[in-house]
Amino acid sequence: MADLSGTWLGTYWQEGIPTRFEAVFIQSGNSLSGNILDDNFLGEAQLNGEVIGRRISFTKSYLTTSPDPVKYVGTISEDxxxxxxxxxxxxxxxxxxxxxxxxESLTAELLTRLAKQEPIGFKVR
Known part of the structure; x- marks a missing residue:
């Protein structure tokens, strides 16, 4: 069974328009809970669902902006x-x-890449 606990960055598309989001999943066995913050007026939502093998399903319920729950289903990569x-x-x-x-490793990776780059400059002759 996949372990999805942690922070995830994603995008969903509605009528071809992308919306970025940040999700924090908390997994206990097959049960999944957490929250999502959409990068638009919809704001913060809570989620509850389950993970079975490489399949994920959860329901997202916005805290203030929308009474309609959003049902998500998907597949998790092998890694x-x-x-x-x-x-x-x-x-x-x-x-x-x-x-x-x-x-946190994303910040460390960026710093490593920046450290390996040579400074850009001009030589005066």
Whole structure:
């Protein structure tokens, strides 16, 4: 079973328009909980769901802006660092989504890459 605990950065598409989000998953056995912050007016939501093998499913419920829950289903990559799938609100709206695992190591990786680069400058002759 995949372990999804931690922070994930993702995007979902509604009518071809992308929206970025940050999700924090807390996993206990097959149970999944946590929260999501959308980078738009919809704001923060809570999530509850489950992980079975490489399949994820959860329901996102916004705290203040929308009464309609959003159901997500998807597949987790073998290395457990990427997932993608479909979301749906009732029978009327649906789209695709994807997310990648995030973490403190991303900052360390960026600093390492920057340290290896040679400074840019001009030589005066």
């Amino acid at each position: 457990e660092n990427y997932m993608q799938g479909e979301w749906k609100i009732s029978k009327h709206y649906s789209g695709s989504w994807e997310a990648r695992r995030s973490g």
